[in-house]
Amino acid sequence: MDRGDGFEGQRVAVVPRSVVESALGAPVTRRMMVTDAGWFPLADRHARRRASGARETIVIVCVAGSGWIETGGVAxxxxxxxAAIIPHDVPHAYGAAPGDPWTIWWLHVVGTDVAELVSAAGVFPGRAKVTLRSPDPIVALLDEILLALSRDTTSTTLIAASGIAWRVMTELATDRRRPERGTPLQRAIRVLEERIDRRVSVPELSALVGLSPSHLSALFREATGGGVIAYHSILKMARARTLLDTTDLSIADVGRAVGMHDPFYFSRRFSRLHGVSPRSYRAMAKF
Structure with missing residues (x-):
């Protein structure tokens, strides 16, 4: 017989539905609202079958054992x-594998922001699975949500849980786009970080990591939304802001530190990105 819960050592937090309805009419929580959260260890015979789907979007993260999920007729x-993300109102079923029951963290969320974040994670009926490169940060966030909601469901706690859930969803959306340790993309990024004080061309960088310039450029666009040179420029300007904020270096010396030896060129590039000159940026109150 399938079991929905009742696993030894389990942790569950369920927000009263009257509280959920009220929170969905309030600022912040109307955009992202956690309705349920939990942790099921060694969930033998755990299974759920919802022919009409659920009102909430469901997130499941498997940390041990194994299981299955079916959406859109695809298992x-x-x-x-x-991890798996099941959008709201999508018919589905899922369960622990016989003989190797999963240990899972899970979350139910509703709100106006949820659909966009689900879309960003690249899931849809028939493709609910997200293979994580680094599940630990997501699990830590889910634990934080569960701890908070287990204490109380005051408006303050609900807002805090909403913010953490937003981070869970963005982690799920961005985890697959991050370069794996030791990949050509990660090595290329490391080279750019190490050479902020100089110019690096795409052919030079692609030769260093063993890819064609077009392949490397495509990887950068997928991971960062822009090209190699644009990403290097972002790194350079971030270093420039840090130097302007934390040192007394002259504007010319800051420019040289990020590989721009013409101070007028550096000032133009900085102003184009930030809307103010390096000198004006340094004079701005930031704390």
Whole structure:
């Protein structure tokens, strides 16, 4: 017989539905509202089948064992390090694998921001699975939500849980786009970080990491939304802001530190991005 809960050592927090309805009419929580959260260890015979879907979007993160999920008539296996996102109102079923029951963290959310974040994670009926490169940060956030909602469901706690849930959803959306440790993309990024004080061309960088310039450029666009040179410029300007904020270096010396030896060129580039000159930026109150 399938079990919905009742697993030894489980932790569950359920927000009263009257509180949920009230929060969905309030600022912040109307955009992202946690309705339920939990942790099921070694959830033998755990299964759920919802022919009409659920009102909430469901997030499941498997940290041990294995299980399965079905959406859009397509079944997918979930193992440790996998997550699943089931959009609201999508018919679905899921459960622990016989003989190897999963341990899962799970979350139910509603709100106006949820659909966009689900879309950003690249899931849809028939493709609910998200293979995580780094599940630990997401699990830590889910634990934080569960701890908060287990204490109380005051408006302050609900707002805090909303913010954490937003981070969970953005982590799910961006985890797959991050470069894996040791990949050509990660090595390329490291080279750019180490060479902020000089110019690096795309052919030079692609030769260093063993890819064609077009392939490397495509990887950068997928991971950062822009090209290699644009990303290097972002790194340079971030370093420039830090130097302007934390040192007494002259504007010319700051420019040289980020590989721009013509102070007028550096000032133009800085002003184009920030809307103010380096000198004006340094004079701004920031704390």
């Amino acid at each position: 997918e296996r979930l193992a440790a390090g996998d």
